[in-house]
Amino acid sequence: MITLYGLGEGFGLPEISPYVTKTEVQLKMAGLGYVKALARPENSPKGQMPFIDINGTKVADSTFIRAFLERTYGLDFDEGLDGVQRAQAWAIERMIENHFGWAMIAERWLCPANFAKGPAHFFDGAPEGVREMVQGQVRSNIHAVGIGRHTDLEIVALAVNSLAAVSAILGDKPYLFGARPCGADATVFGMLAGVLTPFFEGEIRRRAEGFGNLVAYVDRLMAQFYPAFEWDLEAAVRKPVAA
Numbered sequence: 001m002i003t004l005y006g007l008g009e010g011f012g013l014p015e016i017s018p019y020v021t022k023t024e025v026q027l028k029m030a031g032l033g034y035v036k037a038l039a040r041p042e043n044s045p046k047g048q049m050p051f052i053d054i055n056g057t058k059v060a061d062s063t064f065i066r067a068f069l070e071r072t073y074g075l076d077f078d079e080g081l082d083g084v085q086r087a088q089a090w091a092i093e094r095m096i097e098n099h100f101g102w103a104m105i106a107e108r109w110l111c112p113a114n115f116a117k118g119p120a121h122f123f124d125g126a127p128e129g130v131r132e133m134v135q136g137q138v139r140s141n142i143h144a145v146g147i148g149r150h151t152d153l154e155i156v157a158l159a160v161n162s163l164a165a166v167s168a169i170l171g172d173k174p175y176l177f178g179a180r181p182c183g184a185d186a187t188v189f190g191m192l193a194g195v196l197t198p199f200f201e202g203e204i205r206r207r208a209e210g211f212g213n214l215v216a217y218v219d220r221l222m223a224q225f226y227p228a229f230e231w232d233l234e235a236a237v238r239k240p241v242a243a
Contacts, residue, residue: 002032003053005039011118012199014222014229018101019062020050021190025225026066029181030075063093066183077183085177089184092169092176095162096191102147103159104195107202109138110148114200152203159204166192167211174220181221189221 004027006020015021027034034052044051044060051060052068059068069075078086108114115135123131142148147155166176166188175181176188195208196218209215222231 001054002027002034004034004036005043005049005051005053006036007049008036008038011194012197013193014226015190017049018104018190018194019048019097021193022062022186023050023052023065025186025189025221026069026077026183028225029077029186030069030073032069032073062187077186079182080180081177081182088169089176089182092166092184093187095165096188099147100159100162101191102142102145103155103162103204104191105138106142106147106155107195107204108200109135110142111200111202114202118200156203156207160207163208163211163214167214170213170217172213185221189218189225192218193222 004020004024006024007016010016013021015024024034024036039049039051041047041049045058046060048060050062050065051058052065054072059065066077070077078089081089109119119135119138120131123134139148147158150158170176173179175185177184192208192214195205196215197205219231222229
């Protein structure tokens, strides 16, 4: 049995971490049985979420988990894609995870209102000063990767460029590359759901709501992979975001 360790439901999402969502959706895509357990990043072999445990073998990082699952179970999450499409799928994942993802983190962690209602609660019960220390570390990481060196409007502009790119690639298809989902769909879905959740407010969310095919894509995949989860993004989009 596969045990998937994640952060659990929260922030209006079935899983707080988009990276855990990516792995969970890939497990569902493959039809692999698994159980889910809660853990903290410090419990992971790499100090990050997600990680899995299969009969005592622990594998961390969603990209390496995918590779492990493909080797171990004879899977190919990009089955049916040609060489160019596989390269495009990899490029899309890197754009979404290693660039757009930092813009989303900035909106969650550096906006005082969003931080107070969301990430701040990771530290409920922690010793005084831990919350501020970790937020400072996240701020430093955002600065180190480059996103944090820009103004708020510049960060939004970069995020919108990525949203527009994914929207153009998706077009009117049900999934990124056609009639069946591939590995990159799990990545894109997890990150877009994290941005579009009505729980948080912000300009990136507001701009994301303007891409109708991306909103419909998240609705569609949420219904497919988390059918029991209450998700009514269409109603949330109709409700104006507070300034």
